[in-house]
Amino acid sequence: MVITPETSPKELRKLLRSRRRSLTNLQQQIAAENLCKQLIKSPLFKKSKHIGLYLANDGEIDPHLLLKVAKKYKKHIYLPVLRQWPKYAMVFQRIKPSTRWTFNQYKIKQPVYDKTKLSHPLKLDLILMPLVGFDKEGGRIGMGGGFYDRYFSYLNRMNSWRKPYLLGLAHECQKLEKLHLNSWDIKAMAVVTDKQWYFH
Ligand SMILES: Nc1nc2c(c(=O)[nH]1)N(C=O)[C@@H](CNc1ccc(C(=O)N[C@@H](CCC(=O)O)C(=O)O)cc1)CN2
Numbered sequence: 001m002v003i004t005p006e007t008s009p010k011e012l013r014k015l016l017r018s019r020r021r022s023l024t025n026l027q028q029q030i031a032a033e034n035l036c037k038q039l040i041k042s043p044l045f046k047k048s049k050h051i052g053l054y055l056a057n058d059g060e061i062d063p064h065l066l067l068k069v070a071k072k073y074k075k076h077i078y079l080p081v082l083r084q085w086p087k088y089a090m091v092f093q094r095i096k097p098s099t100r101w102t103f104n105q106y107k108i109k110q111p112v113y114d115k116t117k118l119s120h121p122l123k124l125d126l127i128l129m130p131l132v133g134f135d136k137e138g139g140r141i142g143m144g145g146g147f148y149d150r151y152f153s154y155l156n157r158m159n160s161w162r163k164p165y166l167l168g169l170a171h172e173c174q175k176l177e178k179l180h181l182n183s184w185d186i187k188a189m190a191v192v193t194d195k196q197w198y199f200h
């Protein structure tokens with residue numbers, strides 16, 4: 001299927017998801033290594049102590065190689081946690097070797113909710129956000145739950161938003177020409193793929 005300006009958001013999401021899912025294990029592995037190499041040497045990653053990550057799902061580019069590096073440099077890693085209620089809220093919870101695990105309603109592995117391990121959004125330095133699609137200006141399509149949009153909507157209203165830095169991660173094959181954005185869409189500040197960085 002060809003993408004045109006008339007392609008509906010629903011179609012676009014479906015197409016891009018199937019594109020990333022059709023990558024082979026070897027392609028995924030190489031992409032993960034290339035992504036990790038670029039991130040590790042970036043000043044952004046180096047200076048960030050509190051980092052929000054995700055566990056790759058549905059063909060997403062996999063940032064798990066960063067975990068080892070993070071441990072070495074004593075960085076704190078947080079993962080998104082969804083709950084039954086409030087239904088659309090996402091929180092970031094610190095993971096440790098003692099973390100207990102469960103699955104969210106979309107069957108994505110996540111830590112068992114523990115409010116003592118939650119991070120306030122402003123405490124995080126860097127959030128690595130999984131993308132379904134993106135353009136060079138930071139426009140992005142996510143999984144459609146609006147979880148990241150909601151999480152950042154209040155940061156967006158603050159005029160002194162310096163952190164967390166919102167970095168989108170994607171496969172190069174998820175890049176699109178120009179995305180139509182909705183009023184609630186929160187842009188990525190930059191995007192990094194298996195091939196290169198996109199700053200805007
Ligand atoms: N790895 C990873 N973790 C993540 C996210 C993510 O995008 N990637 N999220 C970022 O948001 C949250 C989960 N958001 C999701 C939103 C929609 C669907 C999804 O598959 N929706 C189906 C409908 C399923 C249903 O209705 O039950 C679909 O659209 O087909 C999955 C995850 C939290 N954790």
Ligand SMILES: Nc1ncnc2c1ncn2[C@@H]1O[C@H](COP(=O)(O)OP(=O)(O)OP(=O)(O)O)[C@@H](O)[C@H]1O
Binds near residue numbers: 140142143147
């Ligand atoms: N700040 C917000 N408050 C309330 N609803 C919101 C907010 N942001 C987004 N939504 C709702 O979330 C739904 C999904 O939005 P959208 O399709 O843009 O998701 P997405 O950008 O793909 O997801 P995500 O932000 O999790 O990556 C929309 O119905 C939208 O109305």
